[in-house]
Amino acid sequence: MKSTILVVMCSVFLLSTVMATSNYEIQDEGEVVVVSVDSTNLRFSPETITIFEGDSVRFFWSGELLAHNAVEENGLFDSGDTSRNVDYTYTFKIGENGTYTYVCEPHESLGMVGTIIVQSAPIEEEPPDENPSSDIEENSETDGFEVPHVELGLVIGILLLIFQVIRIRSFGGTKLEDAENQEEGLEAEILD
Numbered sequence: 001m002k003s004t005i006l007v008v009m010c011s012v013f014l015l016s017t018v019m020a021t022s023n024y025e026i027q028d029e030g031e032v033v034v035v036s037v038d039s040t041n042l043r044f045s046p047e048t049i050t051i052f053e054g055d056s057v058r059f060f061w062s063g064e065l066l067a068h069n070a071v072e073e074n075g076l077f078d079s080g081d082t083s084r085n086v087d088y089t090y091t092f093k094i095g096e097n098g099t100y101t102y103v104c105e106p107h108e109s110l111g112m113v114g115t116i117i118v119q120s121a122p123i124e125e126e127p128p129d130e131n132p133s134s135d136i137e138e139n140s141e142t143d144g145f146e147v148p149h150v151e152l153g154l155v156i157g158i159l160l161l162i163f164q165v166i167r168i169r170s171f172g173g174t175k176l177e178d179a180e181n182q183e184e185g186l187e188a189e190i191l192d
């Protein structure tokens with residue numbers, strides 16, 4: 001009975017930890033669109049891109065014949081000095097939606113100009129309940145405690161167990177039944 005509570009406690013704790021972690025990762029993710037220099041040596045490729053807030057543009061070229069850079073006309077981003085090898089990434093933050101023009105400074109007059117259209121971040125629906133972490137939890141229950149990062153949950157579970165034992169002892173035998181009933185209720189709640 002108590003070991004069941006222990007396992008349930010650990011599972012709930014781990015589940016919440018994993019879910020918090022994965023939410024953070026979802027927020028952090030954005031698409032990365034690469035802009036390079038085309039074969040004419042005087043054009044960005046692609047010249048126009050459309051992305052969302054949270055996405056990144058990576059200006060990437062190497063071994064070019066000419067040295068280039070990418071500078072937003074209002075200074076939002078700037079890849080720095082012109083170079084034949086550039087690897088510079090700018091991530092558009094929430095609120096930075098709009099249309100941006102950037103140039104290669106030495107070749108602007110020759111038409112080396114690019115456009116980035118940044119759309120507002122899509123309003124995300126609750127992601128469907130494909131929850132890979134719940135599979136891991138089930139495995140951790142059946143396999144015993146073989147999942148390496150189970151330790152913290154285990155420690156908390158043991159502390160709760162010790163707390164229960166102390167409480168039952170200090171309340172004496174007459175309260176034991178009440179405590180057991182409370183545990184039943186707690187377990188039922190968690191399992192719901």
Ligand SMILES: [Cu+2]
Binds near residue numbers: 066068069
């Ligand atoms: Cu250039």
